[in-house]
Amino acid sequence: MSKFTFRDDIIKNKKTLLIILIIIIILVIAAFLTKNNTNHPGMIRSCVDSDGGADYFIKGYITYPTTVYNNGSKIDTIAKEEDRCLRKIASGEPIPKAYHSTTSPDGKTKTIYETGDCLEGDCYIMEYTCNSGVPDYHSCPNGCKDEACIK
Numbered sequence: 001m002s003k004f005t006f007r008d009d010i011i012k013n014k015k016t017l018l019i020i021l022i023i024i025i026i027l028v029i030a031a032f033l034t035k036n037n038t039n040h041p042g043m044i045r046s047c048v049d050s051d052g053g054a055d056y057f058i059k060g061y062i063t064y065p066t067t068v069y070n071n072g073s074k075i076d077t078i079a080k081e082e083d084r085c086l087r088k089i090a091s092g093e094p095i096p097k098a099y100h101s102t103t104s105p106d107g108k109t110k111t112i113y114e115t116g117d118c119l120e121g122d123c124y125i126m127e128y129t130c131n132s133g134v135p136d137y138h139s140c141p142n143g144c145k146d147e148a149c150i151k
Helices: 006-012 014-037
Strands: 061-070 073-082 084-088 099-103 110-115 123-127 136-139
Touching: none
Parallel strands: none
Antiparallel strands: 061 073, 084 110, 084 123, 099 110, 123 136
């Protein structure tokens, strides 16, 4: 009676060797894909929009994964951008303490908005969605309160 060891059995059985090799490859790929999320087991892997997209009448926000660098260290984190009510400042008005500004694509026109509720005047909602990296400025004809257009 010959004595077989586990190693001899594996070498003789090419199918078993192939299966073990495939399992090792799968484990290496899985480890590589999850490497960046080991510090954040519940980390969101894509953008999430709380109000389901461009809904100007519901206060919303987006969250998305991002990487920041602090003193040369890479940190994976979650960013959050919230919808905001804005009032367009007319030319010649003083710039308020709390404001947001935009510049036209050609760089020639700068628009300044006061942040906060806007019940009359040139009211806008700065709406964030997952579809683009920049917010959409949507007019609110009836005003904007609590970070949503008034219906």
